[in-house]
Amino acid sequence: MKVKKDKVKLITLGCSKNLVDSEFILSQLKSNDIEIVEDENDADNVIINTCGFIESAKKESIDTIIRAVDRKLKGKLKNVYVAGCLSDRYKTELEKDIPEVDMYFGATDKPNTIIGILKELGGNYKDDLIGERSLTTPAHFAYLKISEGCDNPCSFCAIPIMRGKHRSKPAEQIIMETQILASKGVKELIVIGQDTTYWGFDINRQRELSKLLKELSFVKGIEWIRLMYAYPSRFPEDLISVINDTENICKYIDMPVQHVTDNVLKSMRRGITKKSLTGLLEKMRNEIPGIALRTTFIVGYPDETEKDFLELSDFVKEFEFDRLGVFTYSNEDGTAAAEIPDRIPVKEKLSRQKHILDIQKEISMKKNSETKGMELKVLVDRKENGYFIGRSYRDAPEIDQEIYISDKDLTTGNFYDVRIFDYEEFDLFGEKI
Numbered sequence: 001m002k003v004k005k006d007k008v009k010l011i012t013l014g015c016s017k018n019l020v021d022s023e024f025i026l027s028q029l030k031s032n033d034i035e036i037v038e039d040e041n042d043a044d045n046v047i048i049n050t051c052g053f054i055e056s057a058k059k060e061s062i063d064t065i066i067r068a069v070d071r072k073l074k075g076k077l078k079n080v081y082v083a084g085c086l087s088d089r090y091k092t093e094l095e096k097d098i099p100e101v102d103m104y105f106g107a108t109d110k111p112n113t114i115i116g117i118l119k120e121l122g123g124n125y126k127d128d129l130i131g132e133r134s135l136t137t138p139a140h141f142a143y144l145k146i147s148e149g150c151d152n153p154c155s156f157c158a159i160p161i162m163r164g165k166h167r168s169k170p171a172e173q174i175i176m177e178t179q180i181l182a183s184k185g186v187k188e189l190i191v192i193g194q195d196t197t198y199w200g201f202d203i204n205r206q207r208e209l210s211k212l213l214k215e216l217s218f219v220k221g222i223e224w225i226r227l228m229y230a231y232p233s234r235f236p237e238d239l240i241s242v243i244n245d246t247e248n249i250c251k252y253i254d255m256p257v258q259h260v261t262d263n264v265l266k267s268m269r270r271g272i273t274k275k276s277l278t279g280l281l282e283k284m285r286n287e288i289p290g291i292a293l294r295t296t297f298i299v300g301y302p303d304e305t306e307k308d309f310l311e312l313s314d315f316v317k318e319f320e321f322d323r324l325g326v327f328t329y330s331n332e333d334g335t336a337a338a339e340i341p342d343r344i345p346v347k348e349k350l351s352r353q354k355h356i357l358d359i360q361k362e363i364s365m366k367k368n369s370e371t372k373g374m375e376l377k378v379l380v381d382r383k384e385n386g387y388f389i390g391r392s393y394r395d396a397p398e399i400d401q402e403i404y405i406s407d408k409d410l411t412t413g414n415f416y417d418v419r420i421f422d423y424e425e426f427d428l429f430g431e432k433i
Contacts, residue, residue, distance in 0.1 A: 006078065006121065007035045009043035011068075012136070013061050014051025016192050016228075016398075018084060019136060020145045022049045025083075026134035028114050032123030036134075040071075045079040047117060052086035052162055054330035061086045062098075069100040081105065081120060083113055085162040131177040138381055140413035141188035141224075141397060142181045146174055146212065150194035151202075152231060154258075155269045155336035156298065156329065159194050168199050171212055175219070182221035187413070188379060189222055190396060195231040197239070207236040217246050223415065224379065226396055228254040233271035235280055244288045250393040253284065254294040254323075259301065259308070260315045267303040269336065281319065292394035294323035297356060300349030301329045302340040309352055316359050322367065323400050324360045326353045361425050364401070368423035375433060378403050378418040380410050388412070403428045 008029060012022040025047070029036060037043050046068045050061035061084075068080045079102040087094065088106035095104060103120055105113040115125045135142055149164040150157075178189060191213070193199065200208030216225055227243070230253050243249050259265055260274050284291055297316075299309065316324070328349040331342045380390040381397060387404040395401055404427060405418055418430035 006044035007037045007042055008045045008047060008121065009037050009040045010047045010049065011040070011064060012049045013064060014049075014053060014057055014085065016143045016190070017145055017194070018049055018051060020133070020143050020192070021084070023133035023136055025049070025114055025117065026136070027129055027132045028118055028126060029121070029123065030134055031126045031129055032118060032121070034121055034123055040068075041076075043077065045081065045121065046071075046077055047081045047083065050082060050084035050086035052084070052089050053158065054327070054332070056330070058086055065094075065098055065101065069098060072100060079103075079120065081117055083117070089158070089162045131173060131180050133177075133181075135181075135184070135186075137397070138413065139185050140379065140381075141190065142186045143190045143192050144174065144178060144181070144216075145169070145192050146196060146199050147193035151198065152195055152233070152271070153269045153336075155267060155340075156301065156332065158332040158335055161334050163194060166195065166198050166202055168201070168203050170203075171200075171215065174212065175215055178216055178219045178222065182219050185221075185413070187222065187415075188224040188226065189216065190226045190228060191216075192228045195229060196227060197230050197235055207234070209236060210238045210242045213239075213242055213249055214246065217248050223248055224250050224393065226250045226252055226393075228396065230255045232257060232277055232280060237280075237283070240284060240287050243291075250292075251288050251290050252292045252294070252393055252396070254396065255281075257281075257295040258298050259304070259312060261304075261308040261311045264301055264304050264308050264312075267337075267340075268298075268301065278319075292322040294325075294396070294400065295321050296325040296327060298327050298329050299352035299356060300344045302337060302342055302344065304329075304344065313355060313359060316356055317363075320363045320367070321360070322394060324356070324363075325399065326356045326360075328353050365423075365425045368401075368425070368428060371420045371428060372423060374420050376403070376418050376420065376430070378405065378416050378430070380405070380412050380414055380416065382412055383410075390416075390418075401426045401428065403430055405430055405432060407432045 010022055012019055048064055051057040071077045072080050081103050082101050083105040087104045091104045105116055118125055146169050148167045150159050151166040197209055232255055262274050331338055376392040378390040378392055380388050382389050388410040389402050417433040419433050420428050420430045422429040
């Protein structure tokens, strides 16, 4: 018989969307007086919230499961529970290959996943905790997941296989969750979903993200609202004026472009041409002065020719994104691209990735040099090695650059006006005004 007050370690792997799922689980665990520990060595039970997005993420998830199972077999753990995307997608295979795991749970049916985990640990699901999360981020910012799943047919992506069709979270639930977060001191909301621009379409047959963001902007205490994962195809252009005209919506968009040549975009099933994509990006720059545009690209896609890659490189040089990430193509079972021979060697993929990142390094250095002497509003995230470290509206936590502030009397979680006096490729240095 399981003891209700056994200590639990929850390990979260993968993206911010997984992190939000874990925060809901933690809230329910704590409401049942189940003690949460930071150190796995102090735990009686381990819950692993896995990621199955790309090959490296799957390997990390499997390695983490195996390490936990090894500790269980040595008598150092009572139980190992596995949830999340990898568990959802490969449950049958995992049950066969790693039977020592006590229970596998999925990612798509979260309420039943949480109920199942609580039952295993001797707890009960609390309906009155709808919208309540136990934050694992610093108290002043939080991720706000507005939807589940994805309807886009991208050839390389396994998300629809793992997370299912797009399902918008109801507006009233999102607003309630935001109000709860604000009451706990959250000042920055980072809006996430597999495709945030699709929000509302499955409810009212029209994209209503602009309307939702406007409603969120009225929640007292929220000073920054940051938009992530904005899909470029069928982008709701009314968003542009809402972002430009609403004071507490950051002039920042994360838009995963993935590629720019018509050949690759068509093969990737992105639903957009280079001309339309470029037009949208230029429209955002023209109509939202000071906007920071973040994107990601995939290099080494099977149909990416040398000519395609050179065209992508030239585009990155010319457009000068403010923030940029690059993934190497990963062949995922069950996707349309898995039917195309993965003909580009790993070494070449890595070379292409480095080339794009080197271009962006020069762009970042140039853009950072232009900030010297500039005054920026900065949200302080933490103190480290004698510096307070924060971000301007141009930077999302964990993925973008940071500002190191030399002053001694700042408070984490507060905003300050900071003058930039020095810079590096991906960091700025400033002092409080």
